[in-house]
Amino acid sequence: MAETFKVLEVVCPTCGKVKNVNVPEAIFSQKKFGSIKIQIPINAVCPEHQFIVFVDTKGIIRGYEKIDILMDTVSPIVDRETAGRVNLKNLIQIFGIYGIFSLIHGKIFNYPSYVIKDENFQYDEALLNSVGDNLLPETYRGSKTIYIIEDPDINKIKVKDKDALILDTSQHIFQTPWSIKLKFEEQIIKRALEIIDEEEQLKLLQQDISNLIKEVHYTVSILEEVDQIYEDDLAVKISKALSIKKTSTYHLNLIKEFIRRNISKKIVSKIKNRVGEFLSVI
Ligand SMILES: [Zn+2]
Structure with a gap:
């Protein structure tokens, strides 16, 4: 199935650099979600800044949100040794940094999270839920909150839950059920990423x-x-x-x-x- 794209002219909200970004047409042809968030990682538009773009279904940019994390620590190339392992770096590569803030927020605050997976995505629900559980104190563990949606067709999504986080594995966030900014998550991930050791990163988050x-x-x-x-x-x-x-x-x-x-x-x-x-x- 050949994917068609729409071109968005995206401006870095910090320094004003402009670059065109291709967004799959399917994102706009769907009618289920109003404005969606698209993550713009480092180098996609600007070599120094990453941010979120809010786009409506007509493809008009409605706003930006800066992400104040220096991502030198996360190279865009998955290194062979850790490929396939579940660690913070790999998860950020898959979901994007804002996707990770959102998933962590969902886990802490007990919102169901639906992940629309692409064909390369290799983790299963049980694994993702146990990673999320590990961040919480024991008394709050055990409830399944992360669900994987196998069909990538956005129009077929059957999530009626207004309380759910819905995102895909290509940096698009379709629904966030909260209005609070993810500053707490940004701050704890920032601290964790300053540490090299993977286990220590998790411990610090916990x-x-x-x-x-x-x-x-x-x-x-x-x-x-x-x-x-x-x-x-x-x-x-x-x-x-x-x-x-x-x-x-x-x-x-x-x-x-x-x-x-x-x-x-x-x-x-x-x-x-x-x-x-x-x-x-x-
Ligand atoms: Zn910039």
């Missing part, structure tokens, strides 16, 4: 994720004791108790998302926002 979950558990213990609490008071309590720097709104949103997705929606509703309250009075 550690960063388990630290987040520790904050989650502490937050839950506070919430269990109160009827309601203001967001900023909660942030101060968490940072004091765990001796960490002041919990940012972003970080608190991560904690809330984790509780909502993994523990209880009800308990999150105890967290109040002063601005919201003020506006509702007007």
Whole structure:
């Protein structure tokens, strides 16, 4: 089956370099998904920057998002020795760096993830799920969240789930069910990639994720004791108790998302926002 392409004129959002990028026509002929995210790795448009392009079904670029990771550590050529092994480098080569942020986010926050595979993709569901599970503390392991879709035809995808991440193995992301930015994932992957040893990379990721979950558990213990609490008071309590720097709104949103997705929606509703309250009075 010969694939036809549409040419997109892509501009690097950091330095303005322009280059045409071929995108499979099938991406636009599908009607299931609105705007999709296309990952632009280093050297595809710019030798120095990688980023995401948001494209609608008419092929019009709607926006860009920068990815602030230097990828010197990930060469585009799979080296023979580690080819086929499941490690961070190989997974990034397959899914793209933003695809990996998304898959990790899906795993931590318990969103189902659907992977549309191409013919070269060689991992099975069980393997991907166990890799994902290994990032989590034991009590959160074991639920299957990653599913592989064998048919590459986008129009045949039968995922009705609005809560699902849907991506393929060619750097396209069709649906992300969250609105939060993947800053946490970017930060932990960045740290992990600074380490050469593969096992140590995984351990560091585990550690960063388990630290987040520790904050989650502490937050839950506070919430269990109160009827309601203001967001900023909660942030101060968490940072004091765990001796960490002041919990940012972003970080608190991560904690809330984790509780909502993994523990209880009800308990999150105890967290109040002063601005919201003020506006509702007007
Ligand atoms: Zn650039």
